Amino acid sequence: MPSPFKSLFFSAILAASTAALLVAGFQFEVGENTGWRKPTGKEPPTFNEWATQNRFHIGDTLHFKYQNDSVLVVTAADYLNCNTSNPISKFEDGDTIFQFDAPGFFYFISGLPDHCESGQKLIIRVMHPSAAEAPAPLAGHGDWPGPAAVNSTTKFSVVSYFVTALAGLFVVFYMFM
Numbered sequence: 001m002p003s004p005f006k007s008l009f010f011s012a013i014l015a016a017s018t019a020a021l022l023v024a025g026f027q028f029e030v031g032e033n034t035g036w037r038k039p040t041g042k043e044p045p046t047f048n049e050w051a052t053q054n055r056f057h058i059g060d061t062l063h064f065k066y067q068n069d070s071v072l073v074v075t076a077a078d079y080l081n082c083n084t085s086n087p088i089s090k091f092e093d094g095d096t097i098f099q100f101d102a103p104g105f106f107y108f109i110s111g112l113p114d115h116c117e118s119g120q121k122l123i124i125r126v127m128h129p130s131a132a133e134a135p136a137p138l139a140g141h142g143d144w145p146g147p148a149a150v151n152s153t154t155k156f157s158v159v160s161y162f163v164t165a166l167a168g169l170f171v172v173f174y175m176f177m
Helices: 004-023 048-050 074-079 113-117 152-176
Strands: 027-029 060-064 071-076 089-091 095-099 105-109 123-125
Touching: 048 123, 071 095, 074 105, 089 095, 105 113
Parallel strands: 027 060
Antiparallel strands: 060 095, 071 089, 071 105, 105 123
16 A cells, blocks of 8 residues: 555646646637727727736747638738738638747737728737846837736746645655655
8 A cells, every 4th residue: 555655745746747737838818708800999908908918928829719800920010011911920710829939029910901000910029938027019109008917827837836846845755755
């Protein structure tokens, strides 16, 4: 029969593994309940106001839900000019999941120029693992009011570090008992 300590040890290892999976990435719903669509002016936050309320990390994903439209990943210049002619990536399936694989700025616009000009565009700053604050991406433009708030991915990271440290203590105790 296994000792209670060994059972506790394996339970801690299982908990640490589960916590590590949880921090692998977080899916953000672009437009939340309304989805990726041309703004009417009655929505409480703009897409960029929504983005400033979140922290984005490598491994996180954006979920774009839309109809009769598209999502373009573009350069900063194409973002500013709503230029749809030379996208880095183009998605038209109506249910797009875009995963961040590097830190830096990502620029998204609608594939319909009049939608982009009406505000259907989004700047996301993906944090470098060692970054603490988010500077404004385009100086002189009001689309990015300030640093983003802490979101659940940061909270999961803190939990993950704590669980990992606790599991490490159990390993040390297990080795010496």
